[in-house]
Amino acid sequence: xxxxxxxxxxxxxxxxxxxxxxxxxxxxxxxxxxxxxxxxxxxxxxxxxxxxxxxxxxxxxxxxxxxxxxxxxxxxxxxxxxxxxxxxxxxxxxxxxxxxxxxxxxxxxxxxxxxxxxxxxxxxxxxxxxxxxxxxxxxxxxxxxxxxxxxxxxxxxxxxxxxxxx
Amino acid sequence: xxxxxxxxxxxxxxxxxxxxxxxxxxxxxxxxxxxxxxxxxxxxxxxxxxxxxxxxxxxxxxxxxxxxxxxxxxxxxxxxxxxxxxxxxxxxxxxxxxxxxxxxxxxxxxxxxxxxxxxxxxxxxxxxxxxxxxxxxxxxxxxxxxxxxxxxxxxxxxxxxxxxxx
DNA sequence: CAAGCCTGCATGACGTGTCATCTATTCCGG
DNA sequence: CCGGAATAGATGACACGTCATGCAGGCTTG
Numbered sequence: 491x492x493x494x495x496x497x498x499x500x501x502x503x504x505x506x507x508x509x510x511x512x513x514x515x516x517x518x519x520x521x522x523x524x525x526x527x528x529x530x531x532x533x534x535x536x537x538x539x540x541x542x543x544x545x546x547x548x549x550x551x552x553x554x555x556x557x558x559x560x561x562x563x564x565x566x567x568x569x570x571x572x573x574x575x576x577x578x579x580x581x582x583x584x585x586x587x588x589x590x591x592x593x594x595x596x597x598x599x600x601x602x603x604x605x606x607x608x609x610x611x612x613x614x615x616x617x618x619x620x621x622x623x624x625x626x627x628x629x630x631x632x633x634x635x636x637x638x639x640x641x642x643x644x645x646x647x648x649x650x651x652x653x654x655x656x
Numbered sequence: 657x658x659x660x661x662x663x664x665x666x667x668x669x670x671x672x673x674x675x676x677x678x679x680x681x682x683x684x685x686x687x688x689x690x691x692x693x694x695x696x697x698x699x700x701x702x703x704x705x706x707x708x709x710x711x712x713x714x715x716x717x718x719x720x721x722x723x724x725x726x727x728x729x730x731x732x733x734x735x736x737x738x739x740x741x742x743x744x745x746x747x748x749x750x751x752x753x754x755x756x757x758x759x760x761x762x763x764x765x766x767x768x769x770x771x772x773x774x775x776x777x778x779x780x781x782x783x784x785x786x787x788x789x790x791x792x793x794x795x796x797x798x799x800x801x802x803x804x805x806x807x808x809x810x811x812x813x814x815x816x817x818x819x820x821x822x
Numbered sequence: 823c824a825a826g827c828c829t830g831c832a833t834g835a836c837g838t839g840t841c842a843t844c845t846a847t848t849c850c851g852g
Numbered sequence: 853c854c855g856g857a858a859t860a861g862a863t864g865a866c867a868c869g870t871c872a873t874g875c876a877g878g879c880t881t882g
Contacts, residue, residue: 499778504786507794510801512704513727515681517804520870535838538678554860561679566839568862573837590847590860612665620670623800628673630796634789635676638683686840701868720830732869734832739867756830756877 518618525614530607535570537611540579540596540604549596552585556594579603684784691780696773701736703777706745706762706770715762718751722760745769 500508519534526532532540542559543549551559557567571594574580579600583593596604620628666674685700692698698706708725709715717725723733737760740746745766751757762770786794 499775500781500786503798504782507798507801508781508785511797514801514804517727523870533837552860561683563840564861565841565863568860569837569839572862585860588848588860590845592861609665615666615674616670619674620666627796627800630793631677631800632669632673634793634797635673635680638680689840699867718830723830729870730831731833731871734830735869738832751830754830754878756875758831 521618522611522614526607526611529610530603532603532607536574536579537604537607539567539570539574540600541608543580543594543596544601544604549601550583550593552591553594554591574600687784688777688780692773692777695776696769698769698773702740702745703770703773705733705736705740706766707774709746709760709762710767710770715767716749716759718757719760720757740766 523534526534526537538560539556542556543551546555553567553571554564556562556571557564560567562570571580571582575582578597581595581597583595585591585593623631689700692700692703704726705722708722709717712721719733719737720730722728723730726733728736737746737748741748744763747761747763749759749761751759789797
């Protein structure tokens with residue numbers, strides 16, 4: 491039995507970097523989550539939805555638009571919206587003109603909540619992320635994030651597999 | 657009602673970078689997850705646990721050691737280990753010498769699974785992460801990850817054979 | 823050595839995320 | 853107009869994560 495390593499085919503340095511990256515990201519989002527939760531009873535996903543909705547004209551958006559804007563899977567969004575509706579953060583309106591769809595609208599409560607939550611959350615993001623990095627690092631991350639890692643970023647649909655090599 | 661923005665106190669550019677970063681990370685881990693799942697019926701968390709266990713002498717570790725190495729919350733690990741035990745990937749042994757604790761051991765199945773999963777997973781990580789970045793970007797991320805974002809990140813001991821202070 | 827605290831770990835409740843599946847509509851071609 | 857495909861969305865099952873809590877076994881101190 492060969493315990494002792496050799497399991498991963500990344501170099502030791504790559505492993506260290508990769509694991510550190512994963513841990514750091516988790517730690518970062520965990521802190522943001524906790525702060526949001528403590529200050530505003532919101533989760534990070536809640537916040538993202540509310541921000542997008544509040545930026546939309548009329549505070550209303552079709553779920554599919556929201557999904558595209560957030561780059562979320564439709565079903566994730568659907569669940570999320572249900573939960574948020576239960577809590578009164580968003581409301582559902584029928585979509586005249588397209589019988590299958592709907593409109594999600596920001597409620598007064600949702601608007602109030604996001605307005606109350608935004609300042610401290612943004613401050614926290616700035617504190618933990620932007621202020622903690624050198625301008626060079628910020629630039630690097632921005633560049634990487636915008637171009638997508640393997641040019642593959644745009645999730646696309648996992649199309650029918652016509653032998654799609656992975 | 658003031659729809660139309662102003663909710664976030666990050667600059668437009670910061671928002672773009674931040675959101676892109678979040679989306680990119682999600683997409684990256686989602687792909688790794690899917691690949692692992694398809695190839696080896698493992699999740700990323702499963703994989704991480706198996707790797708650490710397989711690197712431990714004897715393939716055995718105390719849960720609290722594992723938690724520290726992975727930088728996971730204890731309760732998360734506990735749940736994870738239960739699930740993995742149910743699937744036969746790990747086993748539990750009593751810890752003589754400390755009545756409250758236990759040892760988690762890699763089972764034959766777990767060992768086989770991780771050995772089978774590692775090559776393609778490592779290749780995928782390399783493909784999506786390391787190969788997709790310029791050396792400069794890799795260096796930047798490594799630097800950021802290792803030093804932690806706000807110096808607040810208790811990214812303590814990254815247990816590494818060759819002792820190295822932080 | 824007894825009282826109390828700290829540790830190691832499990833567990834139940836609940837929010838979150840994904841996948842597969844299902845429905846209802848709309849769209850499009852014949 | 854009919855039938856099939858694509859679209860919009862919901863939903864149930866189940867994995868994952870966190871929090872709060874419980875608890876037994878070690879440790880410390882008087």
